[in-house]
Amino acid sequence: MTSLSAAIRETSLLDATCEDFVYDLVELVPTVGTQIGLDGHDGELQDYSPAFWDAVADRIRDLVQDVEALNDSTDACDDEDDFDDVDRLTAAILRDQMTFELDLHHRGEYLRRLNIIDSPVQTIRDSFALMPKVTPEDFDNIASRMSKVRTALRGYAESLAEAAQTGDVASHRQIDGVISQCEALAEDGSLLERQGLPPESAVVEEAKQAFSEFADWLSTELSPQATHEDGVGRDRYEMFSEFFLGRSIDLDEAYNWAKDELAKTVDEQVQLAHKLYGSDTNVLGAYRQLNEDPRYQVHGTDALMEWMRSVNDEVRSELNGKDLTVPEDLPPVECAIDGAGSGGIFYTPPSDDLLRPGTMWWSVPEGQEVFHTWQELTTVFHEGMPGHHLQIATTLLQRRDLNLWRRSLYWNSGHGEGWALYAEHLMADHGYFDDPGYRMGLLDSRRLRLARVLVDVGVHLKKATPDGIGTWDAQYAKAFLRDNCAMMEANLSFELDRYMGWPGQAPSYAIGYRDWLTLRDKALAEGMDLRRFHDKALRLGSMPMDMLANEVLNH
Structure with a gap:
């Protein structure tokens, strides 16, 4: 059987543009580099301030403009600058995702983002679980990232405070949950003590103290402005x-x-x-x-x-x-x-x-x-x-x-x-x-x-x-x-x-x-067997399901 990765497709201009974007994004958001395994930024940590969110949005805007420019420059000629079928699908997926990201930024959704599962506290915490823990350099990176936790949480507080000025504050349920998570990271036996550094070391204690300070800030500054209402309403819910x-x-x-x-x-x-x-x-x-x-x-x-x-x-x-x-x-x-x-x-x-x-x-x-x-x-x-x-x-x-x-x-x-x-x-x-x-x-x-x-x-x-x-x-x-x-x-x-x-x-x-x-039912009705359907659909990668249906059924 031939390996799926054996065949080589020449990298297109759009592919190179997307790859440049990922490397630039990792510089802005080092935890993304940890998530996908790109070396060079494990010792760094984004600060989650309003300026950070603006910088990410600016880079996304540049990407969208680059893709549109590449799309406009292609024509019916058979030359190396033209989009092939893969590029056309990539552009559609990217345009769909990135315009939505920019809309969320414009609405202030990233400034106010606080919940128990997918917001900065969990991103910071979980990034340590994914960091390599083998070489002395790995543990230096862990120490370096821990030393930046206080700055990151202070920047995060700045964003939350800015959002709160316009009444955009998470519910008490979410704030209380994040306070509990921060307190767990600050106490003896904290997950931070299990990252390969001496638990009593100054950098671990500093990171634990930073989470304790942030829990206090949430309790005294943000929580009094919060609502007990859990529902976000139809408009925001439709958007999400x-x-x-x-x-x-x-x-x-x-x-x-x-x-x-x-x-x-x-x-x-x-x-x-x-x-x-x-x-x-x-x-x-x-x-x-x-x-x-x-x-x-x-x-x-x-x-x-x-x-x-x-x-x-x-x-x-x-x-x-x-x-x-x-x-x-x-x-x-x-x-x-x-x-x-x-x-x-x-x-x-x-x-x-x-x-x-x-x-x-x-x-x-x-x-x-x-x-x-x-x-x-x-x-x-x-x-x-x-x-x-x-x-x-x-x-x-x-x-x-x-x-x-x-x-x-x-x-x-x-x-x-x-x-x-x-x-x-x-x-x-x-x-x-x-x-x-x-x-x-x-x-x-x-x-x-x-x-x-x-x-x-x-x-x-x-x-x-x-x-x-x-x-x-x-x-x-x-x-x-x-x-x-x-x-x-x-x-x-x-x-x-x-x-x-x-x-x-x-x-x-x-x-x-x-x-x-x-x-699946449509594909089988068109004569595709189950194995071919699964293989084709999975090899196309993630995308909105209406786009996947178009690719599977019309090609």
Whole structure:
């Protein structure tokens, strides 16, 4: 079999322009360099001040102008300056993404950005987990970046204060959550003490103190200006939804679709609960009994990691050559425990050169020792194989057609999260959910993703609750989530806070999954077999799903 990375396509002017942009962006945003594995900036840290955000926006504007100029200069002649099909798609994706980034900047969304999952505090914290920790130079870089944490957080405070002057302040829920995260980074046993530097060293203490000072600033300066209102309203929500999906959708239709699909899923779970444990057992009762069943338990984080690795290895062997092609040079997925303890489970991609592995991170809440495989098998498929790891690592191997920006930096949530959810259900065709306990876990995953649509759209748009007797708010949303998933309470609380502070992202899973199913059915109807469909779609890399449909169906 020929490696996907074997063929070489000559670098175009647009490719070179995009690559220059990435290197310039890494100079402005050093944590991006760490994220994608570009050397030279690991010891640096952006300061998050208003001037920083302006500088990033200026460089994006220059990129958009460069792309338009290149596009205008091409003609029908067959010369080296013309856009080929790859360039035309790159330009469309780039134009779509970057104009949206500039709109967000113009609206002040980056100045006000504060939430528990995707804002500067988490970016700073998580960048240390991705930094190399082998050579003396690596540890010098860690020390250097830690020494810049105070400046970064002060710049961030300056941005938040500027946004607050016009009333743009995050909710109390998000501020309180970030305060807790900062305090955890400031206390003894902090994640900062586990980065390979002596825990008592001055630079570690300085970084911990910086997070403590920022927590105090949030508490005394920003929190008094905050609102207890979690919803962002229809206008902002429509904007964020379009950002995550790459297109606007009918939110009310999506809400009603999710409500109908949730009802069908619940009905299937009820029948399965009866099959498992008798006609007097409801779904939550079945969850409890499955949790107590030793067949679906692993004990301790070491056993959890080994189980995750074995599942990924098995899936790689099972799928290759059947429903899809696993590239020969696709590196294996790594599994690790995240020190944040939030209860979240996530994936970090390989570096662009594939030297740093793609990793599944399990953020285990303090005290959790038992893990329930009936519930978590879908998570392994989602984050590892054939989900994010296959998806993202395959994209990284497309060096012939995808420039550095497209393969390592660009990400569309509807495409990415939709594929990972689709990957969970793909494994049902291979018998992984024939066992009724694991089938209950698949349905639990589906139920959660559909419930997310209702929670996210419902709270932010202030829709009527499904029972028709009130309006969605966070309190109702938490009870609704508790009724519609098997999560532990710590995980559930984190999930709720995430939705409240990251509007529009959570529905991208279910909506993206629906888009993948629709596209697959159209491709098969046109005579494409499943393996060819998966291979073609994955090798194109991330993009809005309407663009992907055009590429898959019309070429």
